[in-house]
Amino acid sequence: MQILYKVVRQRLIICSMLVVAGVFGTKAQPSFELEYITEFQTNFGRNHNWVNFLELYGGLPTESISNRWRNGSFHAQLVFTYRIHKNRVINDLLNYSDITKEPLPFSVFKFGYQHRWGRFSLFGGVRNVEEDFFTKPYMSLFTNHTARMGPTLALNFALADMPLGAMCLHAEFQITDNLLFKTSLYNGIAHEQERRPLRSFRVDPQNDGLLSISQLSFTQNRIDRGNYAFGVAIHTKGEPSWSFFGNIEQTLFENNRIEIGLLLQGGFSPLSSNKPFMGEPKCRSFLGIGGHFRGLLSRDKREAFGIYLATADFVHTRERILEITWQYQLINQIAIQPAFHVVQTGSNTRNVGLLRLIFTI
Numbered sequence: 001m002q003i004l005y006k007v008v009r010q011r012l013i014i015c016s017m018l019v020v021a022g023v024f025g026t027k028a029q030p031s032f033e034l035e036y037i038t039e040f041q042t043n044f045g046r047n048h049n050w051v052n053f054l055e056l057y058g059g060l061p062t063e064s065i066s067n068r069w070r071n072g073s074f075h076a077q078l079v080f081t082y083r084i085h086k087n088r089v090i091n092d093l094l095n096y097s098d099i100t101k102e103p104l105p106f107s108v109f110k111f112g113y114q115h116r117w118g119r120f121s122l123f124g125g126v127r128n129v130e131e132d133f134f135t136k137p138y139m140s141l142f143t144n145h146t147a148r149m150g151p152t153l154a155l156n157f158a159l160a161d162m163p164l165g166a167m168c169l170h171a172e173f174q175i176t177d178n179l180l181f182k183t184s185l186y187n188g189i190a191h192e193q194e195r196r197p198l199r200s201f202r203v204d205p206q207n208d209g210l211l212s213i214s215q216l217s218f219t220q221n222r223i224d225r226g227n228y229a230f231g232v233a234i235h236t237k238g239e240p241s242w243s244f245f246g247n248i249e250q251t252l253f254e255n256n257r258i259e260i261g262l263l264l265q266g267g268f269s270p271l272s273s274n275k276p277f278m279g280e281p282k283c284r285s286f287l288g289i290g291g292h293f294r295g296l297l298s299r300d301k302r303e304a305f306g307i308y309l310a311t312a313d314f315v316h317t318r319e320r321i322l323e324i325t326w327q328y329q330l331i332n333q334i335a336i337q338p339a340f341h342v343v344q345t346g347s348n349t350r351n352v353g354l355l356r357l358i359f360t361i
Helices: 002-024 131-132 137-141 197-201
Strands: 031-042 048-061 072-083 105-119 122-127 166-174 179-185 210-222 226-235 242-254 259-268 283-294 303-314 318-331 334-346 348-360
Touching: 105 197, 122 131, 131 179, 131 210, 137 226, 137 242, 137 259, 137 283, 166 197
Parallel strands: none
Antiparallel strands: 031 048, 031 348, 048 072, 072 105, 105 122, 122 166, 166 179, 179 210, 210 226, 226 242, 242 259, 259 283, 283 303, 303 318, 318 334, 334 348
């Protein structure tokens, strides 16, 4: 624990100095957001692990620099991941924990400039797919990575998935108050940065290809609240060359004490070969459904309970998962979240238990 504290403290100091000195300068007081997640994992047998995830974000509006420079903002987001044991507690395909990634002492997650013209905005720099398209409240409750970004994207393309980032042009257009269009053009491969942090800034269409992701989402408030998002990803190299995905979050019932919501997800990729892409197994399709229940045990909606089921069709097998999780906000900055997973890969069934603590500032 003492070793981990020293590592986290040292990286926080370095990260803060980089953000302040490299992005914001001395003319403005930047605002910071810090999230630290520590998680104990077990398969209820011999395998266990301790995983840690640290994220630091800073943003600076250009009005803080000059009154003449309006509607712009700088962004910097850095991520660190660390775990005690290299091997995961089970070798599943859909990833039972969204923070169980390869250990990275330093990763540029987001770094660039954004400008807004009315309903249109444009960002240039390093960016991340998950932050742009998969951060809705219902999907964010679950710990399984599939509940955020489906395997038809995460496993079929070497894209900028957490904790990796890649060079990107990202545009958003608010067509109406309820209709939003997003589109991103990424360098085709998000490279790991363990020994070469500047690899996030690589642009090499000839070798890496290009990845384009577009999404149209509709938000409605007439029947409770709902968000319906559908998109497509196109890659200029590798196979598959494209993938379709969709996410629906719909509030079914809500009052001052209780909120009940439904999560529906799906994705499809056409596959013509069995060769893994970047060493990962290929996924043809997946379907996911979840229930989100807030305020069942408390009157102030400080806790949320969730059930999530998903099935994914791979080239050589099929994997089905069940997640039951509960998150309780102890205080404004600290939340606790246990989760239980049942994972069935082919005919092999395994269980995983997680206990997660979330600190935010």
